[in-house]
Amino acid sequence: MTQVFYSSTLFGAMTLAAAVDEGRFGPHTGRRLLLVSNNAAIPEITPGVDETEGFAAIRARFDEVRSWNEIVAPLHPSDWKARQAELPMLGRLLLRDLGLGDGPAELVVESIAVPPSRTLAALIRDCPITVYSDGLMSYGPTRDPLPAEIAGRITRLLHLDLVPGLAPLLLREAGVAPQAIPDAAFAGVIDAIGAPDGLEGEAVILGQYLAALGILSDEEEAATHAAMLEAVAARGHRTVLFKPHPAAGRRHARRLRTAAEALGVDLRVAPETVPAEVCVKALRPRLVVGCFSTALVTSRRLFGARVATMGCETVLERLTPYENSNRIPATIIDATLPRLARDGSITDPPAADLPGLVEAVGYCMQSEQYPGLREAAVRYLAAHGPQARYFKSRRLSALGLVEVPPPHRPGRGGALGRLRRALTR
Structure with a gap:
């Protein structure tokens, strides 16, 4: 069976390579297809993932590499998504174009909340989805609510353990379990890429x-x-x-x-x-x-x-x-x-309760998707206060996390008060 992988950056492809080397996708017994996308504002003048020198060290892990830009041209991959009524038809056409028959055994994508990943998940149906993280963003909440058809197929979140002891918020609302990729696997990919000649700098x-x-x-x-x-x-x-x-x-x-x-x-x-x-x-x-x-x-x-x-x-x-x-x-x-x-x-920055801070900020970002984080946010704010660096007073007020002072009412004293009373009489 075929496994379909998607990446838009070399860093993402390196993360995928580390996960492959760690055996997170099982033995290489079937076909592995990598879809690459160039999401730059003007992709025509910006090198894509597969056009970089470092990609050569990653390429051997996949049997075939295809360009998502070429498939959706002339549309931009970050903007295009199929309309709901077109999904069955376009999904069949995509499977035929990629030679996937009835569909792949697994779809592996980054940034699931936005196109192209969300578009691919909607088009390639009836298979489990693995999401791998885009650096530090895995520690933040899911950007947009996912359709039940997509969220229910996500089986795991693979991420680099960049901040030990900090659990990712990404996809927590869907009950997806995070799995850390060991540092050694990612470091091994870096070793394989190698540095170009002429690098210098203190x-x-x-x-x-x-x-x-x-x-x-x-x-x-x-x-x-x-x-x-x-x-x-x-x-x-x-x-x-x-x-x-x-x-x-x-x-x-x-x-x-x-x-x-x-x-x-x-x-x-x-x-x-x-x-x-x-x-x-x-x-x-x-x-x-x-x-x-x-x-x-x-x-x-x-x-x-x-x-x-x-x-x-x-x-x-x-x-x-x-x-x-x-x-x-x-x-x-x-x-x-x-x-x-x-x-x-x-x-050095002041000592911080990082897990508490991240959960409090995450709740303020996506309170409707993460209602279970409200108590954590209340505890953090009670202990550390509404730090202006990380929290907006208007957002805290809207969520009922801080008391809103009563509106100022002019007093009855002074010349203005006497004039008002005289006019009333």
Whole structure:
């Protein structure tokens, strides 16, 4: 029987490879088909998963690789979903196109709440579904309610154990049991990929694509990267490697070069398709800096690198709506990792009850899906207060988690009061 896997990022494909190597999908006795999708805003000019150098080390685990972009062209894979009345017909056509006969034995997807994964789950029916996590997002609540037909087929959640002791909220409302993938399996995949020639840097700056997500403006994101560079330069690092996000392109690097010249820093730029973990393993840098990238956690956990976050408080303030899926990753990073200041100083965050914080924020994000977390949220707020960094007062008030002060009523004294009474008479 055929197993169908889906991935939109090299990090996701690496996670799949680690799970395969750990035997989480059984012996390789049947056909394994990998669907890859390029979900970049303009996929025509952005390398896809199967076009990256590191993918060659993963490719052998699958018998066939197909492009979801080509199947749904000219539509964008992140936007298209079949209409309800079309599902049976399009599902049959997809099975025929993929050579799946009556359907696969298992469907393995990421980010189940949104297309393309949700689209695939609706089209490929009558088989169990395995969901694997997308980094730190597995610790947050499910983004959108899932149809019963899809939720009832999900049998497990595979995730990297990025924060030991913290249980994922993802799919908890559907009773799905999480299963951690050992660090050694993921580290083995990183070893197999290998680093390109020419990587150099005493410190590494991790780029993200916050402007593309609408969290910051282009200018603000460029200023954040420049502040990171200024901070690592203040710590005495003269050679710095900038690792752009795969979906961000090269524009961030071009802007950062100007700042590097003014600071007298030798800025090197890693290929955007090379995983950050590969860069950190090869360089063993003295410092890794980012905003709320999952690579901050993997760098510290897998390679013992010193890491620091910068700009996370601004991101937490800007994230809209409150239930934005990036809120839990940003919360975890902000609450657990040292914070880098522009002058180069690094300070540890205050001690945090991380499980309590994540459950409280998760309840505020998706209270209707996770009513069982209300008591945990009440306990956390009673113990720590409504920290403005992580909670919005309007959201807390709407959920009845804080008392709303009575509306202010003008007193009867003073000239205005006397005038009102005179007019009344």
